[in-house]
Amino acid sequence: MQKPTQQINVEIGDSEVEGIYSNFAFITHSPAEFIIDFARILPGMKKAKVNSRVIMTPQHAKMLFLALENNIKKFEDRFGEIKNVTETGKEIGFKKPE
Numbered sequence: 001m002q003k004p005t006q007q008i009n010v011e012i013g014d015s016e017v018e019g020i021y022s023n024f025a026f027i028t029h030s031p032a033e034f035i036i037d038f039a040r041i042l043p044g045m046k047k048a049k050v051n052s053r054v055i056m057t058p059q060h061a062k063m064l065f066l067a068l069e070n071n072i073k074k075f076e077d078r079f080g081e082i083k084n085v086t087e088t089g090k091e092i093g094f095k096k097p098e
Contacts, residue, residue, distance in 0.1 A: 020051045034061035 022038035029035065035055050039048035076082060
């Protein structure tokens with residue numbers, strides 16, 4: 001007998017609904033947690049500014065990984081393969097430092 005799935009209602013505040021743009025992430029971990037710092041790096045700047053930090057258990061990090069993997073597959077099935085910058089030969093956003 002299957003257990004009925006529990007529905008979770010998610011609320012998002014007015015300031016969070018706008019989101020924060022990130023084009024860079026740092027990921028570190030310990031035996032107890034994963035830390036993901038989302039940052040934005042701008043052309044001509046020598047350092048990235050961290051805009052948001054997410055701390056989660058290893059189990060939740062793996063669940064996030066699987067959810068991202070699933071959603072990337074759905075995206076690519078609908079819109080085509082996502083190419084890495086190195087695969088396209090084009091630079092996106094700004095030039096690499098010389």
